Amino acid sequence: MALILSIPGLVRVALVRDPDELLRVNNAGRVARSLSGRGGLFNRSVAAKLAVFRTPDGDIWPAFRDRHDPLRAAHQATLESALSDVEPLLQRIAPEIAELGNYIRDGHAHRSMGVVVQQAIGRLFFADYIASEESYAAARTLQAWLSAWPLRAYWIRRSGALKASLDRIEATSRGNMACAHATALAMGNIVKSIDLMRELVLRGDSLAKIEPQDALLRTLRAPARVVREARDGDCVGLIRLRSRTLVLLAVEDARQQRASDPGFAFFADAWNRCPAHSIVPALLIEVWRAARTNKKHSATGTPPQGGRPKSQPP
């Protein structure tokens, strides 16, 4: 059952945790991705946070495009097609997979694990994508912006860090909004998964015992919350949403109730299916496999294609 909180002028929000309810709300015709900011101060602040994810000419990041936006469907289909040919893509990012495998097994890497993840994801879009500590810091700033409390959010914006981070991410993504989203926001879940894999390894001999598929199911993480707005009042199953209710879909909570279905984390059967629904599980499986092998690949010093050892100047 959803948790609904409404304080006039302050907040009108519904938190949905149940997997079935979550999917129903996600599919409801009157529940939209774009946020008006109406419904209370909290609703307004959340809408203001998401409103920054536009390019300077106003182009909307794909994850914030509405259901009936023809460009959303087109981008989704194109990207899904590009990411569906998993094997060649995994070969393309084999050096990063090996580096992540080493991190999981040994717990150390020549650069931040997040940078490696960002580069792996970026190279799915551009073979010569190069991540750096700065680009990863930009991604962290944007992730922090989304979850920050008002004072910190104010500081992130006021200090110019937000603008600088957006500019850096868009520059490294060469204007590709899907790449920008993946290397700034979506990558946060993969970083969490890699960290969980490392934790798993630290517990006894998990690396040998746990098969890659099981490792995936135990470490896959979905976004903690996905935000929607009920434009008009609607009854979705047992949930009665008033107009302008901010709907928080607790995807990770719901996924844990459907842990055997990795597709749930990616809304695999919904209109907003993540185009990376095949490649991300395959990537995590490969990382686990790489960790299980004894080979110490290029991660010990040889830079991956397009990458560089930490000691070299940028």
Next chain:
Amino acid sequence: MSRENDGFVFHRGLLQAVLDVVYRAINFFVTWDHLPTLLGAANLSVFRDRLRAHNLHHTGYGTTSPGWSPGNDRWRSADGSFNNLDHPRMGMAGARFGRNFPLPECVPDSVDDLLEPSPREISEELLARDQFIPATSLNLLAAAWIQFETHNWFSHGVPESGNEFKIPLKAGDEWPKEERIGGYMKIRRTVRDETSRESWLGAAPTFRNLNSHWWDAGQIYGSDRARQMQIRSGVDGKIEIGNDGMLPADPVHPGADLTGFNDNWWVGLSLLHNLFAREHNVICDGLKTRYPTWIDEELFQRARLINGALIAKIHTIEWTPGILGHPALDFSMHANWSGIPYRVLRAVLGKNSEAAYGIIGSPTEQHSAPYAMTEEFTAVYRLHPLIPDDMDVRRLDAAEVEHCKLVDMQGGVSRKFMETRGFANLMYSFGTAHPGAIRLHNYPNFLRQFTKDGQPLLDVAAIDIMRDRERGVPRYNRFRELVGKKRVKTFEEITSIPDAARKMRAIYKGDVDRVDLMVGLLAEDLPDGFGFSDTAFRIFILMASRRLKSDRFFTDDYRAEVYTNFGLDWVHKNGMKSVLLRHVPQLGPALEGVNNAFAPWNVLRG
């Protein structure tokens, strides 16, 4: 191009900011229509500023840059381009309709919801006219006038066949069997905008306005050069008039007069087109006398400017206060045109204040978006209940009254009807007949089963409902919210029309958020003296001023160098009554004592 409305930003002054706060407090206790006249008028000005700041949204131009023609700086181009010299595509024919709401709010329902509830059921249960409800404060010219004006402002084009909406019909529906396709009623879709979409448009659909968006009397002069040349006589700047003193027939549009825009033609339009074609020619005579060296082109274009401004003035200070009979509104519309009548206040507010000296002649301003007519504006101007199903046709020289059906006065038989009854008699008849009230259960029945050339049988009421839905105009409750009014929670809050709330609840299955915009506007209880709803009026407040304020020829270039002193004087001294009396002097007795030409005239005999 920046998504931020092509770079246009609304700048609010200190006084406006203070008044905004003050009136938020006042309106918590009292609505604007219950305030004393001056305070009410100031309240409307505050609404307008809020709307200017938040309710103008650009959708891209959808046209290519037009070429420059000599004279574009001095008079209106045929297609409306170069009205704004920095943004020549702004408001030109073929440019996209803008929006009054943020684009994500203007997304049509998904296919499942789009046809719910059935527009045909709404037409039958809520709109169909049981008994004619007259608007007794108006005459029928007021109904013809607004169509005359909307033909100036917008046209979505004639829908073409293919991919029609299939509207389910209930058992027992009297829709003719031969018109059904697989048991459904078909409604053609609005002509699609085939121009390339900007990526920032999101899911909001776009449509193009085939007419120029400007208040340029395009209904008379056309929205392209070819049409303009067709209607001209080529002599002394005049419009072509037949030997009978009437506009000639349009060879490609049987029954219609040859004029700028003659879609949906009927006798009411013919009256006004003929009247203002004559007015144009009289203005040409006046200009020719004063400027004998001017060639045909110069005379035509200058007369067009003057005639267009006169029409805009009549609409602003005669038609509008006629249909919205509230003292604050009357005061505001006069202030829009010529400023407030208080010298001290004028001095305080300053020379450039549109409140003090009127919008006319003030600096041009686009506020927060490039000028364009909006889809929401077209939605609130669905005023078909103004049309009666039948009317009494009177004669000036006799007491006899002929009872005629409107359906016999439109389309292919319009000219014939005009010829047999006569221009003066019909003008008199329109002046003495009432239009319908803009309410539920008052939609003309002949339009609910209407035959139009080249179209399947039409239920215009159902089409009106579908048009708002397919164009992504929010439904009534969200529309209210987006124009700054509170959402309603119950059907009874919308209307006190007997039994309407019950019927609406049944049709909309108890969901007040699903009430269609047009149904809500027709059902809504009206402020005292108003002819249409306060919700529609919010869009009106914004757009009525915007049509003037954004237009260079009503603001920066409303000056003698462009209009001539004769032209400015002509606009200043004339009104609907003087125009009528100049061209139809026989109407003198009927108009005697009538202050507003859109109010009912004197019936002379019988």
